[in-house]
Amino acid sequence: MTAVAPRIDPLHQAWDAIDEAELRRRHSLKWSDVPEAMGAFIAEADFGTAPAVDAAMRDVIDRAGYGYLPQWLLAELREAYTDFARERYGQSIAPERVQIIPDVLAGLEHAINYLTRPGSPVVVPTPAYMPFLEIPVRLGREIIEVPMLHDDAGWRLDPVGIDAALEAGAGLVILCNPHNPTGHVASRAELEELSTVVEKHEGVRVFVDEIHAPVVLGPARHLSYATLSPAAARQAVTATSTSKAFALPGLKCAQLILSNDDDLAGWAQDGVRAGKLASTVGAAANVAAYREGGAWLASLLGYLESLRTELDALVEQHLACLGYDSPEGTYIAWLDCSSLHLNESPAAFFLREAGVAVSDGAACGAGFAAHVRLVFATPRPVLRSMIERMGEAVRRHQA
Amino acid sequence: MTAVAPRIDPLHQAWDAIDEAELRRRHSLKWSDVPEAMGAFIAEADFGTAPAVDAAMRDVIDRAGYGYLPQWLLAELREAYTDFARERYGQSIAPERVQIIPDVLAGLEHAINYLTRPGSPVVVPTPAYMPFLEIPVRLGREIIEVPMLHDDAGWRLDPVGIDAALEAGAGLVILCNPHNPTGHVASRAELEELSTVVEKHEGVRVFVDEIHAPVVLGPARHLSYATLSPAAARQAVTATSTSKAFALPGLKCAQLILSNDDDLAGWAQDGVRAGKLASTVGAAANVAAYREGGAWLASLLGYLESLRTELDALVEQHLACLGYDSPEGTYIAWLDCSSLHLNESPAAFFLREAGVAVSDGAACGAGFAAHVRLVFATPRPVLRSMIERMGEAVRRHQA
Numbered sequence: 001m002t003a004v005a006p007r008i009d010p011l012h013q014a015w016d017a018i019d020e021a022e023l024r025r026r027h028s029l030k031w032s033d034v035p036e037a038m039g040a041f042i043a044e045a046d047f048g049t050a051p052a053v054d055a056a057m058r059d060v061i062d063r064a065g066y067g068y069l070p071q072w073l074l075a076e077l078r079e080a081y082t083d084f085a086r087e088r089y090g091q092s093i094a095p096e097r098v099q100i101i102p103d104v105l106a107g108l109e110h111a112i113n114y115l116t117r118p119g120s121p122v123v124v125p126t127p128a129y130m131p132f133l134e135i136p137v138r139l140g141r142e143i144i145e146v147p148m149l150h151d152d153a154g155w156r157l158d159p160v161g162i163d164a165a166l167e168a169g170a171g172l173v174i175l176c177n178p179h180n181p182t183g184h185v186a187s188r189a190e191l192e193e194l195s196t197v198v199e200k201h202e203g204v205r206v207f208v209d210e211i212h213a214p215v216v217l218g219p220a221r222h223l224s225y226a227t228l229s230p231a232a233a234r235q236a237v238t239a240t241s242t243s244k245a246f247a248l249p250g251l252k253c254a255q256l257i258l259s260n261d262d263d264l265a266g267w268a269q270d271g272v273r274a275g276k277l278a279s280t281v282g283a284a285a286n287v288a289a290y291r292e293g294g295a296w297l298a299s300l301l302g303y304l305e306s307l308r309t310e311l312d313a314l315v316e317q318h319l320a321c322l323g324y325d326s327p328e329g330t331y332i333a334w335l336d337c338s339s340l341h342l343n344e345s346p347a348a349f350f351l352r353e354a355g356v357a358v359s360d361g362a363a364c365g366a367g368f369a370a371h372v373r374l375v376f377a378t379p380r381p382v383l384r385s386m387i388e389r390m391g392e393a394v395r396r397h398q399a
Numbered sequence: 400m401t402a403v404a405p406r407i408d409p410l411h412q413a414w415d416a417i418d419e420a421e422l423r424r425r426h427s428l429k430w431s432d433v434p435e436a437m438g439a440f441i442a443e444a445d446f447g448t449a450p451a452v453d454a455a456m457r458d459v460i461d462r463a464g465y466g467y468l469p470q471w472l473l474a475e476l477r478e479a480y481t482d483f484a485r486e487r488y489g490q491s492i493a494p495e496r497v498q499i500i501p502d503v504l505a506g507l508e509h510a511i512n513y514l515t516r517p518g519s520p521v522v523v524p525t526p527a528y529m530p531f532l533e534i535p536v537r538l539g540r541e542i543i544e545v546p547m548l549h550d551d552a553g554w555r556l557d558p559v560g561i562d563a564a565l566e567a568g569a570g571l572v573i574l575c576n577p578h579n580p581t582g583h584v585a586s587r588a589e590l591e592e593l594s595t596v597v598e599k600h601e602g603v604r605v606f607v608d609e610i611h612a613p614v615v616l617g618p619a620r621h622l623s624y625a626t627l628s629p630a631a632a633r634q635a636v637t638a639t640s641t642s643k644a645f646a647l648p649g650l651k652c653a654q655l656i657l658s659n660d661d662d663l664a665g666w667a668q669d670g671v672r673a674g675k676l677a678s679t680v681g682a683a684a685n686v687a688a689y690r691e692g693g694a695w696l697a698s699l700l701g702y703l704e705s706l707r708t709e710l711d712a713l714v715e716q717h718l719a720c721l722g723y724d725s726p727e728g729t730y731i732a733w734l735d736c737s738s739l740h741l742n743e744s745p746a747a748f749f750l751r752e753a754g755v756a757v758s759d760g761a762a763c764g765a766g767f768a769a770h771v772r773l774v775f776a777t778p779r780p781v782l783r784s785m786i787e788r789m790g791e792a793v794r795r796h797q798a
Contacts, residue, residue: 026462029469048463061456063425064447066647066684070428102501102651102676109672138672248465250679252501252651273508273537277501279678280649285465 011299012306015047018379030375037357038386041347043180043332045247045377047300049285052292053246056284069280074100077283080290081240081255088214091227093257099267102252102277104211105131107239110256111172111207112139114270115237115263120171125157126365127334127373129180129209133365144170145365148182154325155184155334159193166201173198173205175225178212181364181373182334183327185220188228195225195232205263208238211254212330214245214297217305220328226259233259242289244330245297253282304331307383311376314384318391321398331377334361338370340397346372353393356386410698411705414446417778429774436756437785440746442579442731444646444776446699448684451691452645455683468679473499476682479689480639480654487613490626492656498666501651501676503610504530506638509655510571510606511538513669514636514662519570524556525764526733528579528608532764543569544764547581553724554583554733558592565600572597572604574624577611580763580772581733582726584619587627594624594631604662607637610653611729613644613696616704619727625658632658641688643729644696652681703730706782710775713783717790720797730776733760737769739796745771752792755785 020038023031023046030039030046060066078095085091101107112122112135121142124132128145136143146161162173175194177186198204208225216222226236241254256274258264267275308327315324315335323336335358337346347360350372361371376383419437422430422445429438429445459465477494484490500506511521511534520541523531527544535542545560561572574593576585597603607624615621625635640653655673657663666674707726714723714734722735734757736745746759749771760770775782 026464027469027471028464029467032469032471042467044466049465053465054460057456057460061453064646065425065427065649066448066452067443067649068428068441069649070426070431072426072431105672106676135672247463250464250466250468252676252678252681273504273534277505277651277676279651279681281680282651282678 009299009302011296012303015303016380018046018382020382023382034351034357037351037355038382038389039357040375040378040386041357041359041373043244043330043375044249045244045331046379046382047247047303047377049246049248050289050293050296052288052296053248053285056288057281060281060284065280065284067280069100069276069278069283073280073283073287076287077255080287084290085224089222089224089227091224097258097264099256099258099271099275100278100283101239101254101256101274102279103243103249103254104209104239104241105135106274106277107237107254107256108132108135108174108207109139110271110274111205111237112136112141114266115205116171117203120169121165123162123165123170123173124365125162125174127181127361127368127371128174128365129176130359130363132174132176133363144168147365147367155179155182156190157186157194159197162194163197163200166197166204171204172207174207174209176209177225178216178222178329180212180330181332181359182325183330183332184325185216185222185328188223191223191225191228191232195228195235198235199231204235205237205260206235208236210238210240212244213240214242215301215304215331216329217301217308217327222329226257236260237263242286242293245300246289246293248282248285248289251282251285252277252279253286254278304377307331307376307380310380310383311387314387318387319394321394331375333374333376335372335374336370337372340394342370346370349397350390350393353396354389356390408698408701410695411702414702415779417445417781419781422781433750433756436750436754437781437788438756439774439777439785440756440758440772442643442774443648444730445778445781446646446702446776448645448647449688449692449695451687451695452647452684455687456680459680459683464679464683466679468499468675468677468682472679472682472686475686476654479686483689484623488621488623488626490623496657496663498655498657498670498674499677499682500638500653500655500673501678502642502648502653503608503638503640504534505673505676506636506653506655507531507534507573507606508538509670509673510604510636511535511540513665514604515570516602519568520564522561522564522569522572523764524561524573526580526760526767526770527573527764528575529758529762531573531575532762543567546764546766554578554581555589556585556593558596561593562596562599565597565603570603571606573606573608575608576624577615577621577728579611579729580731580758581724582729582731583724584615584621584727587622590622590624590627590631594627594634597634598630603634604636604659605634607635609637609639611643612639613641614700614703614730615728616700616707616726621728625656635659636662641685641692644699645688645692647681647684647688650681650684651676651678652685653677654685703776706730706775706779709779709782710786713786717786718793720793730774732773732775734771734773735769736771739793741769745769748796749789749792752795753788755789
């Protein structure tokens with residue numbers, strides 16, 4: 001009779017062992033911009049990146065690859081991404097539809113400036129990733145906020161509200177899936193409902209932010225909007241990147257997938273600048289992550305799933321009075337603090353009273369001033385300490 | 400009695416030893432996008448970068464520094480640049496005036512979008528760096544080309560032409576100094592004349608591209624336009640970077656210096672996106688280059704000066720029928736091929752007949768279709784081979 005030890009992932013052990021001092025030594029933005037607090041306010045993970053990415057960076061150093069982006073590297077990136085999307089999402093994309101951009105927001109800017117009716121408003125389901133409420137305004141567009149629906153099953157898009165906004169003349173809908181900040185992963189039915197609504201309105205595009213697509217937690221599955229149907233493919237302008245899954249946002253490289261033939265034809269003219277703003281090292285790193293990062297990503301997802309389980313329990317234990325839906329994807333949690341009846345923003349409250357820096361829900365849309373966004377991609381003991389401190393702050397407040 | 404051997408720079412020997420096969424192994428854009436030809440069409444140098452930059456990249460790998468740009472790194476970059484500008488150009492800049500942007504062109508876009516009268520035309524002295532003739536149009540602006548003056552003393556700005564363009568309503572002048580593509584370095588008198596002209600016209604800005612400022616060859620000296628006078632400082636919106644001197648264009652990091660108080664005040668609002676498009680690794684590399692790259696840069700400048708001497712002789716020997724002014728800065732030469740009376744662009748001619756890829760002068764402004772731009776920052780034997788092949792092509796054509 002042999003005892004079978006549970007298989008332990010050595011990466012999980014290594015990540016469990018990262019403490020706050022080590023995080024501060026690395027001085028990432030999350031652990032240095034608000035030096036007096038534990039950082040949970042910006043969507044970056046604390047687990048480093050895949051060894052393949054580090055190897056790609058060393059190769060860049062070896063061949064002094066800091067120059068302008070060569071054609072061969074763009075071709076490799078297109079192939080690496082389309083292979084990744086095929087294996088992971090069963091998605092078939094022609095490589096020439098994949099464009100390189102510096103970040104997902106550059107894709108949104110392109111969609112607004114070149115793929116929508118001039119001056120048409122932009123539909124932003126809320127709560128929303130904060131820049132989605134800033135960039136359209138900066139580009140001279142009105143925003144129509146459409147609050148997502150929420151019930152015991154969690155968050156979902158409001159097709160009736162979106163239909164009304166399109167009826168009122170909006171030309172673009174922003175779809176963030178997996179969703180930042182709620183952690184919701186859209187179902188096929190939900191996406192099909194959106195596509196049906198959009199199809200009623202001539203020429204409307206859907207800007208699909210799938211930056212968290214590789215970060216879907218079991219049992220949820222990622223479904224790329226453009227693969228729903230030929231109609232959805234014509235509507236979709238899809239952006240994704242390795243920046244969330246592989247912790248590379250500072251490398252400035254993302255992908256824009258143009259599944260609409262007109263959008264693709266226009267890119268050669270309208271996308272010139274956006275295409276030249278991506279970094280060459282970022283392209284090399286994205287290739288390595290997509291091609292060789294699978295095993296590391298599997299470890300990461302396992303760890304994030306265990307962190308989510310931990311977070312569920314920690315919230316139940318320490319923050320049970322807050323509204324919370326267990327995230328289905330991303331490493332972001334969205335907490336409703338309205339039961340605290342604070343006379344300040346909950347982010348300010350947790351910063352001062354718990355020493356934890358979270359994002360202010362007010363920046364995510366009208367009606368969310370009592371919410372906070374918490375990034376839970378941090379080593380387990382650090383996450384425990386954060387939630388415990390937040391719990392103590394709440395108990396003191398309620399005492 | 401001791402014999403004193405001439406001091407040989409080991410870097411110069413190493414650079415002399417780089418051959419075409421090694422350049423192709425590194426597959427930079429210049430040596431791979433036009434695989435059948437020798438590359439001289441894009442302004443990147445073939446000598447790698449300073450050891451301090453490589454060390455900074457290794458440090459990024461060690462601390463997984465691929466995340467969002469933290470405040471401390473922006474502060475370091477500002478300090479590193481202002482120290483560099485003080486030591487090198489005797490220029491005193493308040494660090495908070497230095498902003499981070501992905502590339503010089505992002506600075507031009509910012510200047511056009513936010514710092515000029517809406518709709519006002521842009522003055523572009525020609526010949527010009529090609530994107531200066533594209534970006535204003537893309538942003539909805541008319542371009543007024545003002546050809547530079549040329550005589551036996553070389554190239555210089557035409558203040559009368561610029562004055563007329565401003566009188567006609569232009570709101571921005573693009574000043575590229577050191578000048579791409581002519582290699583001209585502006586004198587104090589020339590810059591003062593421009594500033595006097597600009598000052599006659601209310602609210603006009605000068606976008607000052609000083610990306611080649613560290614690459615001025617003896618005996619020329621770089622003078623930063625904003626340091627001329629308080630008036631010039633108010634006019635100037637200055638962009639620079641390590642990308643030319645240290646061969647880092649693919650890292651997407653440059654600096655924008657806002658010497659006008661109004662421009663500085665507006666940055667917090669209008670510069671948010673541009674500031675977030677710079678890469679974090681690029682910022683780390685720029686800091687290393689500015690702080691610790693001095694000795695390597697001195698070697699590079701010595702080598703570029705010797706290459707220029709070589710180029711002067713090679714042109715005299717092989718291309719004497721072309722118009723040529725020995726460059727005072729940059730690693731770019733501008734060749735007038737009109738005496739060849741080609742019935743095609745000289746770039747097409749040299750590509751086919753010499754296997755050398757140079758830039759087509761037609762893209763640098765009206766009236767320059769008979770010119771080519773040649774990047775001479777390549778190992779000495781490679782440069783010799785290029786010019787010899789171009790010379791043979793010319794002799795065959797003239798035979």
